[in-house]
Amino acid sequence: MILYIAKRLSAGIVLAVLVTFLTFLLLSTSFQDVVRTILGPSATPETVRGMMAAKGWDRPVVVQYLDWLSHAVRGDFGVSVYTSLPVGPSVLQHLAVTLSIIIPALVLTGIIATLLGVWAASRGGAADRFAQGISLVGYLVPGLLLAIGLVVIFAVQLKWLPATGFTPLTEDPSAWLRSITIPVIVLMIGGIANMAAQVRGRMIDELRQDYVRTLRTRGISTRAIVFKHALRNAGSPALTVFSLEFIQMFGAALIIENVFALPGYGSYAFNASLQGDIPVILGITAFGVLLVVVVNLLTDLVNGWLNPKARVR
Template sequence: MLAYIARRLIAGIILALLVTYITFLLLSTSFEDVAMTILGPAATPETTAALVAARGWDRPVIVQYVDWLVHAVQGDFGVSVYTSLPVGPSVVQRLLVTLSVIVPALLLTVVLSTFLGVWAASRGGVVDRIAQGISLIGYIVPGLLLAIGLVVVFAVQLKWLPATGYTPPAEDVGAWLRSITIPVIVLTIGGVANMAAQVRGRMIDELRHDYVRTLRTRGISSGAIVIRHALRNAASPALTVMSLEFIQMFGGALIIENVFALPGYGSFAFNASLQGDIPVIMGVAAFGVILVTVINLLTDLANGWLNPKARVQ
């Protein structure tokens, strides 16, 4: 098991190094443009070159990257070019906003998808068609249209929930719950549409195996077979789907944050890209790849626990 964890950690570290280096390499082609943006109308070739030299952007790219990496592993991601605020705390603050929306949505997605998938696979017939119809709604209705519809109903007409904005839970838990309710619903509906079909298909395959028929001949109830045996065996691929769903939600955070004016990770990264704020872009890339690596590692460990064969693959 330790060797399995070590292999996954090494793979995650290599991935993080590759992503951050490629990001830095791509950013290095725009150092002069960023310097000109900072200087504004007063930019001249001389002042631009002076600022590039002052920032150390005229050094070889690999030297700059190693220097950034040495500081990053010590928790120092530099300061924003435009706000002069430390990058690390700024990214963490925005990341917590995004996770406060994604994590509840993912938990609801897992619960509802598991229920619908198991329900459809074990009952079949009309129940199966109803469950598939519910999942189909998530595919047919675009997330943006769904978000607008929910805002119109619950924020504009009923005035139960705020249309935009975000309240940190440390200030007011009730206001925080109201501010994330509509975004969470939008993400959950889309997530259930993707995940419920996967759970249903895997459960149908499991229920067709010979061991299920053997358990039934021994008088074990259908509920026990489904919950204790088939669902456990189907959980391993479902965990992989769940990790992919998390990454998809995380990647799509920008749209949700722009629609609901949430000060999250996606909008922070987008604004930094528009401004050419290189330290912030590098910090965003580093935290993003670390988060994805941790999620994949936890998923692999859970799969290894559920399915020992996965540890030797």
């Protein structure tokens, strides 16, 4: 198991280094444009070169990247070009807002999709058709349209929930819950459709296996067969979808945060990209890659626990 973890962790570190280096390489072509934007249209070539030298952006790209990487591994991601605020704490502050939406949505999605998929596979008939109908609706309804509809109903007409804004959990738990309710529902709909379909398909395959028939002949209850045996064997593919769903929700945060005016990771990344704030973009990229690496590592560990054969890959 230790070797398995070390292999997965090493692959994640290599991925993080490659992605951040490629990002740095692409951004290096716009260093002069960022400096001209900061200095304004009246900046002379000498002024531009002076600021480039002051920031160290006139050095070879590889040297600059290694210098950035040596500071990043110690937790120093530089400061914002425009606000002069430390990048690391700023990214973490906005990331906390995004995760406070994604984590509840992901947990609820996993629970509801698993129960729905197991129910559809084990009952069949009307239950299966109902579950497939729910999945179809989740696939067909655009998230943006759903968000607008929920805001109109629950925020504008009923006035039960706020239409925009975010309240930190530490300030007011009830206000925090109200502020994330609609965004969480929007994120959940598509996720439930994807996961429920995957769980249903895998459970149907498992319930047709010979070992299930053997267990039934021994008098094992259907509930025990479904939850203790079949669901465990079907869990590995479902976990892969679960990790991919996290990444998809993370990407959808840009749209959700702009619709609901949330000061999260996606809106922070969007504004930094518009401004050309290079240290912030690098910090956002690094944190994003590390988060994906951690999620994939945890998924691999759980997969290895559920299916020991996966450890040898």
